[in-house]
Amino acid sequence: MAAAKLFLRPYCPSPPIPFHAKPFLSHPQLFTPSFSSGARSVGVASCAQTHAAVPYGPSLHKGANLYPSGEEQRNSIKDEEEGRHLFNEQSFTRVFDISALRVPSKDCFALENRLRGHLLNWPRVHNIARIPGDDVDPDILKLMGDPDNDDANFESLERRVYGKAEGDGEELGPILYRDKLVRTFNTRGFVNFRNLASITRPKKRKKKKENDGNGAKQKDWSVGRCEAAIVEVMEDEEGEGDNLRGLLGEGYKRSKWKGSTRLLLLDEQYANKGLEDLPEAIKVMFREYTTHSTSQNLELVACKLTLFYDYWSMNEILEVLLPKGMIVPSAFETVGHIAHLNLRDEHLPYKELVAKVVLDKNKPKIQTVVNKIDAINNDYRTMQLEILAGNRSLVTDVVENGLKFTVDLATVYWNSRLGSERQRLISGFTRNDVVCDVFCGVGPIAISAATIVKRVYANDLNPTAIEYLERNCVLNKLERKIKVFNMDGRRFIGSIFASEKAQSITQVVMNLPNDAAEYLDAFRGIYIDKEREDIRNLPTIHVYGFSKARDPEFDFHERIRIALSEVGVDVEMRRVRLVAPGKWMLCAKFTLPQSVAFSRNGRFHREEFES
Numbered sequence: 083m084a085a086a087k088l089f090l091r092p093y094c095p096s097p098p099i100p101f102h103a104k105p106f107l108s109h110p111q112l113f114t115p116s117f118s119s120g121a122r123s124v125g126v127a128s129c130a131q132t133h134a135a136v137p138y139g140p141s142l143h144k145g146a147n148l149y150p151s152g153e154e155q156r157n158s159i160k161d162e163e164e165g166r167h168l169f170n171e172q173s174f175t176r177v178f179d180i181s182a183l184r185v186p187s188k189d190c191f192a193l194e195n196r197l198r199g200h201l202l203n204w205p206r207v208h209n210i211a212r213i214p215g216d217d218v219d220p221d222i223l224k225l226m227g228d229p230d231n232d233d234a235n236f237e238s239l240e241r242r243v244y245g246k247a248e249g250d251g252e253e254l255g256p257i258l259y260r261d262k263l264v265r266t267f268n269t270r271g272f273v274n275f276r277n278l279a280s281i282t283r284p285k286k287r288k289k290k291k292e293n294d295g296n297g298a299k300q301k302d303w304s305v306g307r308c309e310a311a312i313v314e315v316m317e318d319e320e321g322e323g324d325n326l327r328g329l330l331g332e333g334y335k336r337s338k339w340k341g342s343t344r345l346l347l348l349d350e351q352y353a354n355k356g357l358e359d360l361p362e363a364i365k366v367m368f369r370e371y372t373t374h375s376t377s378q379n380l381e382l383v384a385c386k387l388t389l390f391y392d393y394w395s396m397n398e399i400l401e402v403l404l405p406k407g408m409i410v411p412s413a414f415e416t417v418g419h420i421a422h423l424n425l426r427d428e429h430l431p432y433k434e435l436v437a438k439v440v441l442d443k444n445k446p447k448i449q450t451v452v453n454k455i456d457a458i459n460n461d462y463r464t465m466q467l468e469i470l471a472g473n474r475s476l477v478t479d480v481v482e483n484g485l486k487f488t489v490d491l492a493t494v495y496w497n498s499r500l501g502s503e504r505q506r507l508i509s510g511f512t513r514n515d516v517v518c519d520v521f522c523g524v525g526p527i528a529i530s531a532a533t534i535v536k537r538v539y540a541n542d543l544n545p546t547a548i549e550y551l552e553r554n555c556v557l558n559k560l561e562r563k564i565k566v567f568n569m570d571g572r573r574f575i576g577s578i579f580a581s582e583k584a585q586s587i588t589q590v591v592m593n594l595p596n597d598a599a600e601y602l603d604a605f606r607g608i609y610i611d612k613e614r615e616d617i618r619n620l621p622t623i624h625v626y627g628f629s630k631a632r633d634p635e636f637d638f639h640e641r642i643r644i645a646l647s648e649v650g651v652d653v654e655m656r657r658v659r660l661v662a663p664g665k666w667m668l669c670a671k672f673t674l675p676q677s678v679a680f681s682r683n684g685r686f687h688r689e690e691f692e693s
C-alpha cells in the first residue's frame with residue numbers, strides 16, 4: 083500500500099481563540115488501538131465502538147493514537163530534577179479512517195454543493211482536499227490534448243520539453259526557451275554564459291508577508307511543521323503511471339492520470355464502506371458520470387485523516403492531560419502579550435503543562451504565560467506573578483479604547499477588565515471639566531479623560547507607576563494636558579484644593595477600591611479659607627469601593643458617610659462588577675457637600691501646594 087500525502091487547509095486561518103466555558107466531554111475510556119505501519123490497519127471496528135461513547139466529530143477520544151495516552155505520556159516525561167510534568171505533542175496525533183470521492187477539479191464546487199450533509203464537515207478541516215502534483219499547468223494540459231489518447235499527448239509533450247518543437251509554429255515559453263538556449267550554447271562551447279539565467283528566469287513572486295503587526299510570525303496552517311491536518315489516499319503501489327511521477331511530483335501515484343482532481347471528504351460514517359452503502363445522492367452522481375462517460379470519472383477512495391497537536395483546542399488537550407475529574411482551567415486574562423492565569427491549588431502540580439498549552443494555542447499574540455501567586459495586598463496594588471512559559475518580560479504594550487499604554491506588570495497596577503468601566507466614567511465628562519485622578523496608576527483614566535477634558539491632575543504614590551504614566555502621556559501626545567504628582571492621596575487632595583487650582587476642579591476620581599472611601603476625610607474643610615460666595619461649583623466625586631455585605635450599596639454608603647462625618651449624603655450608587663463570589667466592586671458618585679468642604683473640623687493638616 084502507498085500513501086499520497088495531501089495537506090488540508092483549515093477553514094479559519096487564525097489559531098483557536100481562548101474559549102469560554104463549554105460543556106466538557108465526559109472521560110470515556112481512552113482509546114489506544116494497536117497500530118501497525120500499514121495505514122489500513124487503523125482499527126475500524128474500534129473506531130466504530132467509540133463512536134457511541136463520544137459525540138459526532140473529531141475527538142481525542144476517537145481515532146487511532148500512535149502514542150501513549152495523555153496520562154501515560156505525562157507521567158512518562160516527568161522532569162526528574164524539577165519535578166515538573168511535561169508532555170509530548172505527538173501524543174495528540176490521531177488518525178481517522180475516512181472515505182473520499184475523487185472528482186474532476188473543475189466540477190468539485192458543484193459536487194460539494196450537491197453533497198452537503200454527506201461530507202465530513204469537521205471544524206477547521208476543509209471538505210475539499212488538493213492532491214499535490216495533480217494540478218498541471220493549463221498550458222501543459224493543452225499540449226497533452228485528449229487525456230484518452232496517450233500517444234498523441236506524450237509525443238506532443240516530449241516535442242515541447244526536448245525542444246523538437248522547432249518549426250511547429252508554436253512559441254516556446256520562457257523556461258523552455260531558456261532550456262533550448264542552454265543546449266544550443268553548450269553544443270557551441272558557450273558553457274559559461276552567466277547572464278543567461280537572469281535573462282529568461284521568470285521573476286520571483288514576492289514572499290507573502292510572514293509577520294503580523296507585532297513582528298511575530300504568523301502560523302502557516304497549510305504546510306510545514308504547523309500543519310494541523312493531513313489526508314493520505316490509500317492506493318495500490320503497482321501502478322503503470324510511474325512515468326508521470328517525475329513530471330507531476332511524488333504525490334502522483336495513480337495508474338493513469340486523468341487530469342486535475344480533488345477529494346471530497348465524506349462523512350465519518352461512510353469510512354470503509356462500499357459504493358452500495360453510500361447515500362442515494364452519491365450513487366446518482368456516479369450513475370450520471372458513467373452515463374455521460376467523460377474521460378474523467380468519479381472514484382471512491384479510502385483515506386487516512388491525521389489530526390495533529392496543532393489541530394486540537396486548548397480545552398481538548400488539557401482535558402486529556404489533566405487527571406480525570408479535574409476542572410480544566412479554561413479562562414485567562416490578557417494584558418498585551420501576557421496571558422495571566424489564576425490557577426487553583428489543585429492545578430499547581432501541572433502549572434507548566436497548562437502554561438505550555440496556553441502558550442502554544444495562543445501564539446503569536448501570547449508570548450508569556452504567568453500565574454498569580456498571591457492576593458494583591460501591597461500598597462501599590464501590584465500582583466505577585468510567576469512566569470511559567472514563554473519569554474520573561476513583564477513589560478508589555480496595551481491598547482485600550484484607542485490609547486496606548488506601556489505597563490510593567492511586575493511593578494505597577496493594571497487591570498484590563500476595567501476598560502469598559504473607565505470608558506463609562508469618562509463618557510460623563512465634558513470639555514469644560516478639570517479632573518483630579520487621586521490614584522491614577524499608569525494613567526488609564528487620566529489619559530483617556532485628557533482626550534476630552536480641559537485639564538487633568540494625576541497622582542499616584544508608586545514612583546514606577548508615575549514613570550510609566552509620564553511615558554504614556556508622551557506616547558499618546560497628551561503630556562501638555564496632564565500634570566503629574568507623586569505623593570500620598572490624602573496629601574494630594576489637601577494640597578491641590580489649597581492651591582489656586584482648587585476652584586477649577588470639577589471632577590475627582592478615586593480608584594483605590596480597597597480603601598479610597600477612607601480617604602474622603604481629606605475633603606473636610608478643604609475650603610475653610612474661602613468665602614462661600616466665591617465657590618460657585620463644588621466638585622463631583624467618583625469613589626470606588628468593594629463590599630461583601632448582603633446590601634453592598636448600603637454598606638458602601640455607610641463607609642462614605644462616616645468618612646465625611648455627615649449624617650446624610652446624596653449618593654448615586656452603581657455596581658461595577660462582581661470581583662469574587664459575593665464581593666462587589668461599586669462606584670459612588672456625589673457632589674461634595676458644602677457642609678464637608680467648609681467644615682471647621684478638617685482632620686487634615688494642609689500644606690502649601692508645591693507645583
Ligand SMILES: C[S@@+](CC[C@H](N)C(=O)[O-])C[C@H]1O[C@@H](n2cnc3c(N)ncnc32)[C@H](O)[C@@H]1O
Binds near residue numbers: 522541544569
Ligand atoms: C487600583 S489601582 C488603580 C490605578 C488606575 N486608576 C487604574 O485604573 O489602573 C490603585 C493605585 O493607587 C495607588 N496608591 C495606593 N495607595 C496610594 C496612596 N496612599 N496614595 C496615592 N496612590 C496610592 C497604587 O499605586 C495604584 O497605582
